[in-house]
Amino acid sequence: MQINLKRIDKDFNIEARNDEGNTLLMDGSKEIGGNGKGMRPMQLLLAALGGCSSVDIISILRKQKQELESVEIEVNGDREPVGVEGYSLFKNIEVHFILKGNVDKDKVDRAVKLSMEKYCSVTKTLEPTAKITYKVTLN
């Protein structure tokens, strides 16, 4: 899996591209001279977590003939203050799944649990450094 990135302005605006030509934009914070032209790199980690779990949940429920009408996710991340080390990790990440559809609640709860505790590779990547919690609101 390869991602190619390049700076596309004279500051911190970075375009990332995958092998299929899908792109996304990142930018540095305004404090250091960024221009607000894309997400911050650490925001991508939260987006990836929401995306990964969504894909799992939709896929698991689809196999059970449970079709969700709408899927929304709020992901909140609290970062540690920058220490002497110079970096700032996520300390707590909360994921709130807001799902709608004519679906079985137990099947939904189980699909979310399977994703968040077993299948989602992004969760497993972020878990060693962040405490990840989640909740589900259905209909």
Add this chain to the structure above:
Amino acid sequence: MQINLKRIDKDFNIEARNDEGNTLLMDGSKEIGGNGKGMRPMQLLLAALGGCSSVDIISILRKQKQELESVEIEVNGDREPVGVEGYSLFKNIEVHFILKGNVDKDKVDRAVKLSMEKYCSVTKTLEPTAKITYKVTLN
């Protein structure tokens, strides 16, 4: 830091949005029914790594009056096969910085080292589960 996500088709196309209104698209793999309308969530982790280190490197060198003319990064990630656990982490991630400009090579090498070994919060987040290596090509 909050990211809001929602499914925008009937399959796996997910839009993520930050507080400033910046958006990006993700999609599931074609094998499970995705439509290629965005990056895969695990690809976002590689993009975030390239973006985070780029921001650091540009910022460090700018403070030293070293202005890069162009910044490109290739990030390659090898994933473990999916095991009985159900997930698949990155095993090795290689970052190749391709930099151009009338800049001091030692300052560039030091900026890259500082980012990759000290400052970049994305690197620190991915390091517990993946072996991360890097190299620099200057001019």
